[in-house]
Amino acid sequence: MNFLEERIVKDGIVKEGNVLKVDSFLNHQMDVELFREMGEEFKRRFAGKEINKILTIEASGIGIACVVALVFNVPVVFAKKSKSINVDGDMYVADVESFTHKCKNQVIVSKKYLGKDDHVLIIDDFLANGCALQGLISIVNQAGGTVEGIGIAIEKGFQVGGQVIRNLGYQLESLAIVDSMDASTGEIVFRKQ
Numbered sequence: 243m244n245f246l247e248e249r250i251v252k253d254g255i256v257k258e259g260n261v262l263k264v265d266s267f268l269n270h271q272m273d274v275e276l277f278r279e280m281g282e283e284f285k286r287r288f289a290g291k292e293i294n295k296i297l298t299i300e301a302s303g304i305g306i307a308c309v310v311a312l313v314f315n316v317p318v319v320f321a322k323k324s325k326s327i328n329v330d331g332d333m334y335v336a337d338v339e340s341f342t343h344k345c346k347n348q349v350i351v352s353k354k355y356l357g358k359d360d361h362v363l364i365i366d367d368f369l370a371n372g373c374a375l376q377g378l379i380s381i382v383n384q385a386g387g388t389v390e391g392i393g394i395a396i397e398k399g400f401q402v403g404g405q406v407i408r409n410l411g412y413q414l415e416s417l418a419i420v421d422s423m424d425a426s427t428g429e430i431v432f433r434k435q
């Protein structure tokens with residue numbers, strides 16, 4: 243087990259409905275030392291890629307992305323979720339559907355902060371169905387930039403997102419891939435990497 247898998251086993255809580263609660267260290271209280279370790283692992287996995295910007299999505303991607311950005315020494319931009327239909331022309335816009343929350347959001351990024359010269363590492367906390375990632379990829383494409391890679395803390399390997407994104411040809415690196423979990427025993431099975 244790697245450092246993140248160990249932490250998930252120690253402090254994660256498996257809930258009914260295939261939900262993994264990691265509030266105590268990842269997306270409510272945040273262990274920034276763990277985030278630094280994640281940043282260093284991403285740096286190793288994306289070695290050789292000329293990354294000059296980190297892109298994430300609010301809310302819980304932001305903390306991780308900021309620490310990862312410190313390790314890469316590049317700026318970080320987060321896509322904002324917007325319910326407004328009055329988005330002006332200064333913004334890139336993508337639709338993101340949340341299966342978990344059963345709602346549709348638009349995500350927006352100002353054209354000032356992403357452009358054709360950007361080589362982007364996309365960072366997020368969870369990958370489930372991949373809708374958020376597809377929205378972020380669309381925004382980089384609209385900007386004419388390049389997606390150099392995608393770094394995820396926890397991928398739910400039994401949902402389709404990881405396969406969809408890998409099939410599109412992107413280098414997707416998930417630090418922990420959960421293949422199954424059992425709320426009655428608390429057991430979590432990770433994919434061997």
Ligand code: G4P
Binds near residue numbers: 263301339
């Ligand atoms: P997708 O983005 O991969 O398509 O996933 P989905 O719509 O299914 O997920 C919606 C939200 O639920 C995402 O956060 C995602 O991070 C979160 N999520 C999915 N599965 C789990 C889980 O097992 N545990 C936890 N803790 N979160 C999970 P969001 O609501 O869009 O953003 P945020 O504001 O919480 O960051």
